[in-house]
Structure formats: structure tokens, C-alpha cells
Amino acid sequence: MSPPPSTSQKVQHNVKKRKNLAKMRAREQQKSVEKIKQRNDAVTFEVIFAGRSNVGKSTLLNKLTGQNVRVGKRPGVTLKPIHLYFGDFLITDMPGFGFMSGVTKEKAEDVKDNIVNYIEDHADRIKIAVQVIDGPAFLEIVERWDARDEIPIDLELHSFLLEMNILPVVAVNKMDKVKEDDMDGMLDQIVEKFGYEGPWKECGLLVAPVAARDGQIRPLTSALKNEFHKMKRDDLFKYLR
Structure with a gap:
């Protein structure tokens, strides 16, 4: 032994x-x-989802693709880009900016800088940016920034996307909280804040009123498929619900 x-x-x-x-x-x-x-x-074709924290980006992305992107209960849970790969097609859920629960001001600024850097570094392949906003809260947020004589981050992001030659599609989320009779008037005011003139359906800005939590996302699906078709990428339709 x-x-x-x-x-x-x-x-x-x-x-x-x-x-x-x-x-x-x-x-x-x-x-x-x-x-x-x-x-x-x-990757040759990328779509990013960007916007403030807690506007429903991840929920909207889950409903749109059927994928399981993490949805946080606290604003600012997503601190790094989350990628969904489909061959040469990439969908990216960007971190939310603005108020971030449990995150220092310095870290929040770093996240915002990282978003800008990511877009600049990949502008050649980012064809579309879905800019998600909280419809019912958006006008009030813009008014608060205007009162401080500051440009709202949402509008800065929109201008930056245009400078980068990236097509912005504004997904106006949480429309289930808006009365039907008030929808058109509210959407007209929103596109005006983005610097466009005329009724929201005719202003030239791609606007998709949605309610991600309830799965009411058809306007966004239709807008994206329409742009895919213009870009001769009908093969991407199958990745959207």
C-alpha cells in the first residue's frame, strides 16, 4: 500500500x-x-439603439428581434454595448445616457463619451440609429433643458447622428400612456423640437410611435424594413418580427 x-x-x-x-x-x-x-x-451593416436610460430600449429590442437582451429594473443598468450578431448584420443596444441609478456622475459622463466614440469608430457600418425616447416625458424634459438655456442630450445626439451620415429613426415609446386624441398633437410637438416642420407624418423625420411593453411595435418594424429595402437589404427582413 x-x-x-x-x-x-x-x-x-x-x-x-x-x-x-x-x-x-x-x-x-x-x-x-x-x-x-x-x-x-x-459586419457590414449595423443598426444601433440609443437613447436615455429607462426609455425602454432593451424591451423594444427584445420585442423587435425575439432575442433575450437583458432588461434592467434600474436606469443605467446597461453600461456597455450589447451586440446581437446575424452574419454581416449587427444590432447593438447602446448604454442609456442621462440619469443612471447607482452610477457616479463621472461614470455617467464616461458612458456618454463611450457612446460618442463607438459611433465615430463604427460610422462606416452603422446605417441606421433607432433613437428611442419616452414619448409622454419627452416634451417636459426638453422644456427643463430649455429653461436652463441648455441643449437637451436627445437633440445633441440627433444632430450628431446626422453629422455622421447615419439615418435616425425616432421610436417614440410608451405611447400606451397617451390618449388617442392627443397622439397626433404630441407627435407634432416632438418633431418640432427635433427641428422639423409640418405634421409628424410629413415632416421628413422618420417617426415610429410604439408601446414596447405591450408589443405594439409595428410602426418601427415597418420603418426599418422600408429603409432596408431602400438599401437593397431585403434579406434582413427575417431578423425582425
């Missing part, structure tokens, strides 16, 4: 085991990095 291993042998065995596990994790991490790089290199 073999003698039991000594304490020294046990220590050496555990050290060797930890080293092997570390090497295995490093190999797996390297494989993951390479796989992500291959996916990114293949």
Missing part, C-alpha cells in the same frame, strides 16, 4: 492544478476574443 502524500506533495499538486486551470481559462478567453474579432470583421 502506497504511503499517503505528504503536505509538500499536496501543495505542489494544488499549485500545478491551479496553473493548468489558469492556462485553460486563458486559452478559452483567447478563443472568445478571436471569435468576437471574426464576428466584428464580418
